[in-house]
Amino acid sequence: MTSTATTTAVESSPTWGVRDRILAAAMELFYTDGINATGVDLVAARAGVSKRTLYKYFPSKVNLVEQYLTRMFEFVVEHQKVQTGTARQRLSALFAVPQAGGGQMRGCPFHNAAVEAAAVMPEVAEFVHRQKEAFAASIVAICRDLGVEDPDLLGGRIALIYEGAAALSTSLDAVEPWARAGALVEMLLDME
Known part of the structure; x- marks a missing residue:
């Protein structure tokens, strides 16, 4: 999920409504540029709406951030649902190495939100906490x-290896941590 931040209108499907355009703009900008660095003015401009219209659909920036994270969580859940194969193959799929050169490694949107929202958006931090617990529980279920x-x-x-790979790949802007983490998980699975 990489992109260049510009203020052009978000490309959208003809079936998309205003709310969807705003949320799509927020998702792109919050993920690539960061939550704190992205103001609602920029989100509105990217979505091609007025700030007033943005606030009609999202009464606060916190609400917009929560909806962004909800949508990101839905993507994660959908991705896990479409994974087929044995339990081992589904675990291995978590560590698929991203393609190098696909843009800056931005890591986990939930971790990024937790770091950015720690002091200023406690509601977001609570949401991230629940998501991380649900993600770890899904790995335990597998x-x-x-x-x-x-x-x-x-x-x-x-789960710990996954979080470490996400953080290190972001810090180093490199894909190698995913390969190393995947190899470590395979070694753990071989020991079972």
Whole structure:
């Protein structure tokens, strides 16, 4: 999910309404430029609406951020649902190495939001906390499908490796942490 930040209107489907355009603009800008660095003026300009119209659909920036994160979480859930194969293949798919040169590595939108919102948007921090717990629980559930002796322990380790790969790839702006993390998970799975 990489893009260049400009103030041109967001390309949209003819079936998209104003709310969808605003949310699409926010998703792109919050992810690529950051929540704190992106003002509602820029989101409105990118969506091709007035600031007043933005506030009609999203009464506050906090509400807009929460809706952005809700949509991102829906994408994660949908991605997990379409993953097919064995439990091991689904775990391995979590560590697919992104293509190099696809733009700056921005990492996990939830982690980014937690860091940015820590002091100024406690509602967002709470939302991120719930999402991270749900993500870790989904990994534990896949480990249960594997039939391992302690799915909570293995799932917790894999979630930790995933979070570390996301953070390090962002910090280094590199794809190699994903490859290393995937190899480590394969080694853990081989030990089960």
